[in-house]
Each structure stands twice: as structure tokens, then as C-alpha cells.
Amino acid sequence: MIKAVIIEDEFNALNTLDKLIKYTQKDIEIIAKIDNITEATVFLKDQSPDLVFMDIELIGGNAFHILEALESISFKIIFTTAYDEFAIKAIKFDTIDYLLKPIDSEELSACIERFKIGFKKEQVYKNAVNKVSKINQKETQKTLLIKTADAQYFLQIKDIVRCQSDGSYTIFHTKDKKIMSARNLKYYENILSEHTFARVHQSHLVNIKYIKTINSNNTVLLTNSEKIPVATRKKSYLKQLLDTL
Numbered sequence: 634m635i636k637a638v639i640i641e642d643e644f645n646a647l648n649t650l651d652k653l654i655k656y657t658q659k660d661i662e663i664i665a666k667i668d669n670i671t672e673a674t675v676f677l678k679d680q681s682p683d684l685v686f687m688d689i690e691l692i693g694g695n696a697f698h699i700l701e702a703l704e705s706i707s708f709k710i711i712f713t714t715a716y717d718e719f720a721i722k723a724i725k726f727d728t729i730d731y732l733l734k735p736i737d738s739e740e741l742s743a744c745i746e747r748f749k750i751g752f753k754k755e756q757v758y759k760n761a762v763n764k765v766s767k768i769n770q771k772e773t774q775k776t777l778l779i780k781t782a783d784a785q786y787f788l789q790i791k792d793i794v795r796c797q798s799d800g801s802y803t804i805f806h807t808k809d810k811k812i813m814s815a816r817n818l819k820y821y822e823n824i825l826s827e828h829t830f831a832r833v834h835q836s837h838l839v840n841i842k843y844i845k846t847i848n849s850n851n852t853v854l855l856t857n858s859e860k861i862p863v864a865t866r867k868k869s870y871l872k873q874l875l876d877t878l
Contacts (some may be wrong), residue, residue, distance in 0.1 A: 634660060635662065635749075635752065636682045639654075639686045670699050671689070671693055674703070681707055683684065683708060683709070684748060687713065688713050705739070713732050713736060793806070795859075799815065802817070818832075829841050834861065847871060851863050
């Protein structure tokens with residue numbers, strides 16, 4: 634749900650805009666209606682709406698007094714006013730549009746649609762960033778215990794470049810060493826798939842953060858200059874994973 638605020642000191646104009654939004658925009662929630670610059674400034678300093686419908690002439694001053702008092706502006710603005718002399722000044726702020734009163738419902742809908750296009754792109758980007766951030770947190774916090782015939786190793790998951798099957802054994806390739814575990818690759822795939830690892834081939838599990846390029850000859854080039862084979866059916870899946878980073 635998109636959170637919106639109406640800042641308007643004319644009662645009829647506020648009610649009209651409120652009804653137009655409620656009747657035509659089911660995915661927008663009006664979380665506040667404010668008629669003066671003092672309350673609006675306090676509210677916007679404390680809250681984080683997605684969209685603000687803002688009249689320019691308000692009780693106690695004008696909209697620019699509010700905006701200039703904020704340290705940052707994270708929301709988009711649609712100015713609504715009966716006067717057009719402020720249009721040039723409005724451009725310097727993160728404005729979606731500048732609507733003259735009386736507001737036409739079709740112009741309002743077109744304006745909101747322009748906002749939604751940009752808003753959806755921002756949400757996709759934020760979701761991708763959050764996903765990668767969570768993955769990075771897991772990598773930072775977790776280590777993997779590898780038991781060999783003669784020792785036990787605690788590896789930082791983020792330092793594992795790739796894992797390679799060798800029959801019923803698995804060879805771990807890190808930035809500076811190789812370690813052979815007596816467990817098979819499938820066992821480690823189940824653990825590492827929660828992180829940035831992908832089974833790109835029957836014999837190879839790769840940390841996709843170390844992939845430099847995906848080549849047309851069904852290989853990937855890693856940042857350490859190694860080339861690893863990629864199964865044809867895995868290429869599209871691998872590209873999707875890389876797009877999230």
C-alpha cells in the first residue's frame with residue numbers, strides 16, 4: 634500500500650482531493666490530512682510517506698517553508714494550487730507534477746500513474762538491496778566446519794570461491810588454499826544454497842560473487858581467472874541470480 638499525505642488548507646479542496654484518491658486509487662492510503670505549515674513540518678520530519686499532495690499557499694506560510702526546513706526529502710511531491718507562479722520554484726524539489734485547481738480527475742490519475750511507475754522501480758531496487766544485505770549478513774556471521782582426515786577447518790563462507798566434486802569427496806577452493814572434505818557435493822549444496830552459491834554443473838558449486846563473466850561457450854570466468862563449466866540448463870537460472878547482486 635502506498636502511503637500518502639494531503640497538505641491543504643481549503644476544506645472543500647481537501648475533501649474533493651481525498652474522495653478522488655479514495656474512489657480511484659485503491660492502493661493509496663491517506664495517512665494524514667494537514668492544513669498548516671507547523672504541523673506539516675513536524676509530521677514530515679517524523680514520518681516517511683511515499684507521496685505528498687501539497688498546496689502551496691497554506692496557513693502560516695507556503696509549502697516551500699516546509700520543504701526548506703527538512704534535512705532531506707524521501708517522498709515524492711504533487712503540488713496542487715490555484716496559482717501557477719510557483720511552478721519554476723517547484724521544479725527544484727522532487728516533484729512529480731504541478732496541478733492547477735480545480736483538479737481534473739483524469740489529470741490527477743495520469744499524474745499518480747507517473748508516480749507509480751517510478752515507485753515500482755524503486756521498490757524493486759530496494760527489495761534487491763535488502764535481499765543482498767541479508768545474504769551478506771549471513772556470510773559475515775557464519776562459518777563452515779570442514780573435517781578432513783587430519784584436521785578440522787573453520788572457513789568463512791564469504792571466503793569460499795567454489796566447491797568441486799571428486800567422487801564422494803568435495804574439494805573446497807578458497808582465496809588461498811584447497812581443502813578436501815569426506816562429504817559429497819550435494820551435502821554442501823544444501824547448506825550453501827542459502828548463501829550466494831549456485832550449482833552450475835554436476836561437479837561444481839560456485840560462489841556467484843566471484844563470477845566475473847558468463848561466457849557463450851558454457852563456462853564462467855571467476856575473479857581468480859579460473860574457468861568453470863556451466864550446464865546449459867543452468868545458464869538462465871545463473872543469470873537471474875546475478876541480477877539480484
